[in-house]
Amino acid sequence: MAAPLTLVLILSVTIRAVLFRSSLAELISERVEVVSPLNAWKRVVEGLALLDLGVSPYSGDVFHETPLVIYLFHFVVDYAEIVFMIVDGITAVALYLAVQNYNKNVFRKQKYALEADRYPHDCLELMRSPKEMHYIPLKVAMFYLLNPFTILSCVAKSTCGLNNAVMALFILSTLKGSALLSAIFLALATYQSIYPLTLFAPGLLFLLQRLYIPVNPCRSRFWFFTVQYSVMFIGSLLVIVCLSFFLLGSWDFIPSVYGFILSVPDLTPNIGLFWYFFAEMFEHFRFFFICVFQINVFFYTIPLSVKLKEHPVFLIFMQIAIISIFKSYPTVGDIALYMAFLPVWSHLYRFLRNIFLVSCVLLACTALFPVLWHLWIYAGSANSNFYYAITLLFNVGQILLVSDYFYAYLRREHHLSQGLYLRRKDGSEATLVLK
């Protein structure tokens, strides 16, 4: 298996290296779909230039990276292209190993269940075969590395790639069962962009499941482990934040990074829902709607955790998808991370309802983004509504995609417990409905 992965890695590095050397690199790095005010490379360079001038990069409103990122690039700014390629490679390998591990678990569980004869007899065609599962980790790595979104994001040197790598490492360490590493990487991801905080729940659920601790509030073991994991998470978060404080000697980065993410002052167009909404918002409702939109990102965590407490990996996927749809400054790099997981759920394909439509919408929108941007900004023959409309459609497409996978997952679970071919009381073929 290592050989194809190496091949994919070499191929992706080649593509990136070629694009870095081409004249497209500059064009890509200016695209608003690929870079946001939070992660644009131009702003990292600006932050470094400000440091050189003896001005705190957080005294202005151009730089919004965390201190650790600026510290990292302080040393490797000349090798940025290599760093971003390596980071993408790390993400892909981490996802590869994580999914490999996950598939082993899934297969083992399925085997035990089959041996215990827990599945209805007509569900055999829902069972997953090792042959089909064999290539899934490789597909995941390919989906990440060869996804045009990832390539664009890497060529634009968007620091979104770093966040993805940290999240991938979090997933890997969680799936490998290392609570400490999982907490550290989760803290790092949270430190980078707040939103991964919602991944705390799936991480905890997975580790509990792995240690065979039932999710039961009456049991002391459950509480013991929860507190242990929380302490590790909060402790490492504190250490990272304090480290940042000592690197710069001031707390300026807190409002400049987290305040910026939460209060959305920069309305530069992107593929998300925030920019036009808050550009057109009535001033006295602004605060209310900012609260509503930000709470919306975190809102789904608890109900999803309750519903999917037996399936924490799918919960991770759902959370990452929700974050990348509803976060304040989304870029295509965020989408690439959750799209990399789609091969893992390839067995759900038969239950997807409108995958064709959704794929068409997403492809069409991807093509229309640059076109309508050009019409608005350069040609002047369209206005902001055109670009806004396409962001709306793109987000509807993403929402339908994610909810479709959610539906399919729930439906497969239902079939696994109730049988695939359901009969009505009168013996005729039944249809399943949500009630």
Added chain:
Amino acid sequence: MAALSRKWDPLFVLVLGSLVFSCKGDVLKTSNDRTESISATKIEESSPQAADLGDLRQSDEAESNEDRKAFTPPPPNDQFQEEMVIRPLYSGDIYASFQFRTQWDTDFLHDGKKAVSHYRLFPKSLGQVLSKFSVRELHISFTQGYWRTMQWGQPFIPSPPGAELWVWFHHTVTDVDGNWKELTNVLSGIFCASLNFIDSTNTVEPSASFKPLGLGNATDHRFLRYATLPREIVCTENLTPWKKLLPCGSKAGLAVLMKSEKLFHSSFHSQAVHIRPVCKDWQCTSTAWELRQTLNVVFDLYTSGQGKKEWSLFKMFSRTLTEACPLASSSKIYVDVTDNPGGELFDLSPSSPLISTAVVLGDRRTYSVYDLTKKETFGQLRSLNLLLRWKGESDDMLRPPLHAERYVSGFGLQKGEIHTCLYNSHPYRAYPVLLLDSLPWYLRLYVHTLTVTSKTRENKPSYIHYQPSKDRLRPHLLEMLVQLPPHSVTEVTVQFERALLKWTEYTPDPNHGFYIGSSVISALVPSIVAMDTNSTRDRPLFSSFFPTKEESSYFMRVYTEPLLVNLPTPDFSMPYNVICLTCTVVAVGYGSFYNLLTRTFQVDEPSAPLAKRLANIIRRLRGVPLL
């Protein structure tokens, strides 16, 4: 006593009134008499409680003038000067520059002492502002039009298009920003201008470009505030309050020429007020306050002069002069005749025997002087109408040693690049200039893209002071010291990104664009006088070997053009639609997740037909088994 004084009161008022009128009226008196009488009235006004005042008034009534002279007044501690310079420009246009200077030996900022309450020549409105806000120096200018340095040479006092205000506060001020905010609002009222639009988003604290021009070497730029309003339109409503600050108003003296219908029918109009502390005397034992009101105007050859190279006071201002301001200690008109030494270029009539030479802006200039306080200046007609009539073509103008221009390059509404070109026309001297750029926050400047090139080589600034902007809080401030090589163009470029604003933050005409204030270039320029070491023209040989210190370089400030930058705009008619549509998308997300989270899969049992259901209800009531 009380009854007596009440009885004398009306008479006293009458006497005072006649005195005041004699000052303001048409009758010309010698200035000595006038100042004495005004000082006397001032003393009487300021000490009404004096017990022997009644006696004084009695004698007043008897032989007022003689007694008044016996009562020796203190020497006046304020004085007023007015002057006008007329400079014919090479383009055929004409440049008239008025300066009104009021000096007052008092201290507004005296700690502990009672605030100054009696005002004579100095305008009370400004004096109160100075003492209330502890202002050390105040410079305000309103300009309509752009000074074309390449055609017109240098102005005496440069100013950027729109309104400019810079203030040094006293170092005892604790809340500088609060004072600044209030001060701009007060000045906005005094000058009927939109200075109240100055807020933290267009105020900067330049570290080097704006040093105090008066006494006191304050260097802590925390007490300095600088702001420009490039969009400010200057009009009659700004001129009227400005004229009211003059001791004679627009009733007498040079100010009678300021008729707005002519002043604003010009290519360039700039009015300014400069207040600063100066030395009272040569020893500089105490400070005095100087108020300089300046008005510069350039009349266009074609629109105002009908294409004829013939200018007169009447043609320029549709007025002639008949008198000096009676309160002025000096009142003069200077006409620049440097290029017309033998009278071969233009005729100046009436001619004046008085000639004055001065080094102005690094150049030795010769002026014909007309003293308005002398009766013979006005001639027999008792009115002065200076007439300049050209005879020959003038040769090319000497290029000003420093000038600058600025423009925005790039297309589209996403990003752009600001180019500032600095021209050093000096043939062999390099000199440093300070460049100050204050850009609003919605042009997100990338300082790492800053390049300075001269003669195709990189020219690294030796000093850069950069303060990045904060969204909706403060502008960018970029100050740098650049060495300009001789006879070269230095190009400063910096990239920016255009921000999308909230729909309420756009100006009423958003697609017109946003005005970006001028950059300010301050320099010590090697002077032309020092340059021509070869010429012995009207200078003795022994004076011209080493360039003398005060003539070797002079301070010059150049303002570039303001910029007009377009920003991307949202659709202003859409707020409701956008709120509805975006909320719908969020609701689609919420709804579909809610649906999947709360409901469970169930087999779809077709519901029974209506007749069967009704029959079942009846059967349930009857207690028989259901169908």
